[in-house]
């Protein structure tokens with residue numbers, strides 16, 4: 001009986017640690033960013049500007065179609081994510097703006113590299129990558 005209990009506890013601990021490792025860490029976005037309204041109108045002009053900026057700054061890791069398969073992706077410890085995934089597209093515009101602006105770990109921050117307007121253009125472009 002004692003052995004069985006130990007075995008059960010052991011399996012529970014294993015299960016919890018595996019699921020913690022497999023889950024991507026939640027990325028908490030402050031409320032003032034989350035609810036931010038995208039000031040750049042969606043449309044061909046913005047998506048085209050966004051495509052150019054995305055190709056130059058982001059595609060090396062995120063891949064041309066945002067699948068997370070850029071040439072640099074295989075050198076990363078963290079999977080950059082699949083932008084065509086419905087789960088990704090659930091991010092609000094403000095979420096995507098915040099994550100791009102501030103980065104974390106292997107995701108660079110673009111605060112000092114890109115103007116806010118350019119980041120919003122990229123956000124509009126990322127919206128076109130859904131399946």
Ligand code: HEC
Pocket residue numbers: 024025027053054057058059060061062072076078079080081082088091096099100104105106107108110122
């Ligand atoms: C050096 C590689 C690299 C480059 C270049 C890069 N990223 Fe990332 N990006 C990552 C990684 C790795 C993650 C996952 C980070 C994490 O979850 O901790 C990520 C995550 C993200 C996320 C959050 C995804 C999610 O599921 O919530 C967004 C949005 C994003 N990147 C946008 C961009 C944009 C826009 C650019 C270009 C302006 C860019 N990234 C350039 C590596 C990169």
